[in-house]
Amino acid sequence: MTAGPAAGEPARADGRTVVRTGATTGSGPSGRTGTTRTGTTGFDTSRTDGTRPPRAVRHHEGEGTHVESRTGFAVGGTAHAEPVSVPELLARSRTLCTPPLRAAVARLAAPMDTVAAYHFGWIDRDGTPVTGDGGKAVRPALALLSARATGAAAEVGVPGGVAVELVHNFSLLHDDLMDGDETRRHRATAWTVFGPAQAILVGDALATLGTEVLLDAAVTGGTSATDAARAVRLLTTATRRLIDGQAMDVAFEQRDSVTVAECLEMEGGKTAALLAAASAIGAVLAGADDKVSDALQRYGHHLGLAFQAVDDLLGIWGATEVTGKPHWGDLRQRKKSLPVAAALAEGGAASRRLAEQLADPKGRGEESEPELAARAALIEEAGGRAWTQEEARRRHTTALAALDEVPMTDEVREHFVALAEFVVVRER
Numbered sequence: 206m207t208a209g210p211a212a213g214e215p216a217r218a219d220g221r222t223v224v225r226t227g228a229t230t231g232s233g234p235s236g237r238t239g240t241t242r243t244g245t246t247g248f249d250t251s252r253t254d255g256t257r258p259p260r261a262v263r264h265h266e267g268e269g270t271h272v273e274s275r276t277g278f279a280v281g282g283t284a285h286a287e288p289v290s291v292p293e294l295l296a297r298s299r300t301l302c303t304p305p306l307r308a309a310v311a312r313l314a315a316p317m318d319t320v321a322a323y324h325f326g327w328i329d330r331d332g333t334p335v336t337g338d339g340g341k342a343v344r345p346a347l348a349l350l351s352a353r354a355t356g357a358a359a360e361v362g363v364p365g366g367v368a369v370e371l372v373h374n375f376s377l378l379h380d381d382l383m384d385g386d387e388t389r390r391h392r393a394t395a396w397t398v399f400g401p402a403q404a405i406l407v408g409d410a411l412a413t414l415g416t417e418v419l420l421d422a423a424v425t426g427g428t429s430a431t432d433a434a435r436a437v438r439l440l441t442t443a444t445r446r447l448i449d450g451q452a453m454d455v456a457f458e459q460r461d462s463v464t465v466a467e468c469l470e471m472e473g474g475k476t477a478a479l480l481a482a483a484s485a486i487g488a489v490l491a492g493a494d495d496k497v498s499d500a501l502q503r504y505g506h507h508l509g510l511a512f513q514a515v516d517d518l519l520g521i522w523g524a525t526e527v528t529g530k531p532h533w534g535d536l537r538q539r540k541k542s543l544p545v546a547a548a549l550a551e552g553g554a555a556s557r558r559l560a561e562q563l564a565d566p567k568g569r570g571e572e573s574e575p576e577l578a579a580r581a582a583l584i585e586e587a588g589g590r591a592w593t594q595e596e597a598r599r600r601h602t603t604a605l606a607a608l609d610e611v612p613m614t615d616e617v618r619e620h621f622v623a624l625a626e627f628v629v630v631r632e633r
Contacts, residue, residue: 443482
């Protein structure tokens with residue numbers, strides 16, 4: 206593995222469009238210049254007027270620009286190429302993957318088909334078709350890109366994109382129930398509408414459908430039987446690791462503290478395992494060898510850890526109206542996310558006060574808004590927020606370095622880079 210992306214390969218993003226850039230400007234790990242602390246989760250670019258700072262500031266033509274989000278992630282450099290539209294990438298993956306995804310869900314017996322359709326945002330609770338928020342579709346987009354990385358058509362990766370999306374939503378259905386979350390994507394979670402039993406059953410069904418979809422690809426001639434079996438192994442191994450990570454996450458809620466290493470191991474399973482599979486499954490279906498698959502999985506693994514680091518920041522400092530998740534949800538459940546683990550490891554006065562609060566069984570899950578706000582302040586004072594922001598940057602850099610091991614066109618590489626930026630420069 207190379208030490209990092211070659212000059213001219215880093216990119217920047219505003220959550221909508223990514224522009225490939227040259228050498229970074231400024232100092233520090235993010236190449237940040239003249240930034241000011243603001244927003245709910247981190248840094249933002251310095252203001253050019255009295256309004257909210259723009260996502261990107263171009264100082265002069267040919268000079269450095271940089272972009273930062275409320276999560277504190279920033280990249281910068283000198284723009285010299287046409288932008289890559291992330292929404293177009295995601296829309297393309299939805300166009301290709303949604304019809305077979307709907308067809309797979311339609312195999313479920315009633316009322317599971319209805320519960321699943323509601324969860325995916327296709328219908329409301331009364332069964333009326335709606336155009337809802339079905340999620341970002343990052344995993345299907347990665348599956349299609351990984352097929353293209355081998356020179357195959359994006360369509361070869363469609364079964365992989367559908368399969369990982371089915372497994373991802375299995376985990377969301379169960380996660381919402383285990384966490385007691387009543388809202389997701391700005392509306393009531395499936396278990397609150399249809400009951401816990403249906404949410405569990407539909408989650409189980411979606412996980413098994415993922416395997417069916419991959420095996421069907423061999424029957425229809427979309428891939429060879431050997432490569433379909435390899436894809437199934439990749440997905441089922443990732444699913445097992447996802448469940449391992451989820452089990453650790455639940456167990457950590459009952460502990461007073463966890464180490465940063467334990468937290469990273471948990472998140473490597475809970476989040477990174479499926480993103481790693483998504484980043485390689487299309488290539489596997491296209492017949493890529495293990496060297497290519499392994500490199501793409503490393504990209505997805507580190508991208509997944511960056512993704513979860515940002516998610517952990519949003520779980521504490523994200524705005525409900527943006528994230529669609531309960532305010533202070535992670536703190537209320539006393540989740541040992543990365544900012545919390547890093548703050549506990551710091552050992553200073555704020556760290557000790559935080560440890561005392563987390564060890565106190567009184568009021569568990571019933572803390573008031575001011576109490577949770579004070580706890581968030583302790584985490585920040587102890588350095589948990591800043592450490593997690595920097596960890597997202599480190600993982601992002603490592604993810605991009607893995608791409609250097611895979612021969613692919615510049616266009617496909619730029620799309621991988623664009624999706625990586627989208628994952629870490631986001632507010633939901």
